[in-house]
Amino acid sequence: MLTVAALSESALSARLRGPGLRLRTGPFISCIRSSVPALAVALARMYGDYPVLDDDIPADFDVLLRRPRGLRRLVKPQVFFHYDGMEPFQPLPLAQLYPMFEWAMNWCVSSHAHSWLVIHAAVVEKEGAAVILPAPPGSGKSTLCAALVARGWRLLSDELTLVRLDDGRIDPVPRPVSLKNASIDVIRAWAPQAHLSPPVADTMKGTVAHMRPPQASVARADEPASPAWIVFPQWRAGACAELVSVPQARAHLRLAENAFNYSLLGAAGFTTAARLVEATRTFDFSYGALDDAMAVFEGLLAQRR
């Protein structure tokens, strides 16, 4: 199968400038077009292992990142995101091109993919058991996710947990893990072997860098996982690692709050969330150090063996 890494730099740029790069990420195919050279560099760096499809395979999402025309581009370098001719976001400074690409790809899934209950949560798997980490920004969800992935857990996603409506299993959509501010150095120290994209400062989320997913996670993107735990993480400086059981009803409501399409799915959203809570153990998890957190997650695994 053709991958991004197998394309030469010029072949990759030619696709992006011309008919579009048909990139497969988990169950989705995106047709990505851009005349901005930096995007080809970023994709070659972060998406080398991902499958590239032929031009005659229909894409789910049409993503165009372009610079403004005319003199404006000299005065104020910006990048625009277009989706089927629409502009869902405001343009961003050109330096934020790659983070914007990642946000655009998240938006495509979270606002369309209604064959799943789409939860704003990281999800990783080991030994066939998946742990879902839903949380608002700032709770340390992505850091925890990156740390687990660097210690051998399989990445399903760091932002979008896709819960099937029919059998409640989780389809992976592994993409680079978003790290913010202090987390960037934490992960650099935690996993010196990890590949991080160059940090971009002053975005709406502060300084942002992405961690490339392990090749093994990308290769297993077709393999669904069964949910075993839902863990609501909360990082606090100096806190000791502690799991506190969350009652089912409360866990359900919190899932609903963190889902993009819970109410849009109506009864199916409710049933899917209810089944998920039924099938998992649900915890609040506070932690202050990644080492302690790893031990807790390994402990959860050990209880299942």
Next chain:
Amino acid sequence: MTALPLLTRVLRQPPSMAQLGAPEWELLLRQAVATDMGATLALLAEEHGLLQALPAQVRRRLDWERTGWRRHGQAVRFELRQVQHALRTSGLPLILLKGTAYVAAGLPAAAGRLFSDVDILVPKNRLNEVEGLLMAHGWASSHHDAYDQRYYREWMHELPPMQHMRRGTAIDVHHAILPETARVRPDPALLRAGARALPGQPGLFVLAPCDMVLHSAVHLFSEGEYDHGLRDLFDLHRLLCHFGANEPGFWTALPLRARELELTRPLFYALRYCMRVLGTPVPAATVAAAAAGRPNPVLLALMDSLFLRALRPVHPSCAGTLTALSDLMLFIRGNWLRMPPLMLSRHLFQKAFLTPRNVKLDQV
């Protein structure tokens, strides 16, 4: 401007979907989604029994659209109950307009149709009371600028749009179907008098079939913006097909009612472009009777060139070199029809130079 765009061809002949290859499906989906007709496409495929034969990935994409539409319908019916509850003490019949009416009446035009406001029609002398009741139940006027308030209250055919403070839903309260300042002003009392009760939904009414078609035509052909041109034309197409088949005497009554309401011109355009773009089967006698609204040949040639562009899917693949100019001319025309020239120039001056720009919260 020669060949019809793919989406238009499919709307004319839904069964032709079965013959499309994968690359054409991608283009079709993109045109449909950009035109706000993704769910319409999904429901057409279903109605014609084509879903099972489609490639799995296409079926999945259509299913996403249909899911969004199903939720929309639920939300509209819920919102209607809230509006009905808020206005229950007024004793007014709740006359629904446009998309809201299609949904409540279960018309084929509701299949796949998405819209953002609930539209209702009330007598002008009851506007204050209706506005007060809505405010008491959580709706608030969303236009705070003094000029905008005056614009709506003195010159337009509706209150400034209101939004519910908790649900964020919008309602447009109309007292007529064209602005007070327009050259033609169909008598709203005639529309209200002809409104029909919806069976099984006490208190809810919709315009009579001819009036519903004429309102849709007025709306589409007096507009200044055509982001939803093709979608609105497809509404007309489906209303015409449905009433033509199910409402005895509809085709004879339609041109007569247009004359009564001074809406012969919009009816002429509606029939002309429905037939041209979507192949709507209109009886020859109706076409002949509607010719009363035909503009002079020079104007008609111009309107053809403008409307046939505006009624294409809103997708980069359908834009030609003249699309931007044509959009601008239609925008000017829409405003021209809305107000007399002097008033229009004052309005544009106000909007361009005097209305304060939206001030961002962090600048306050």
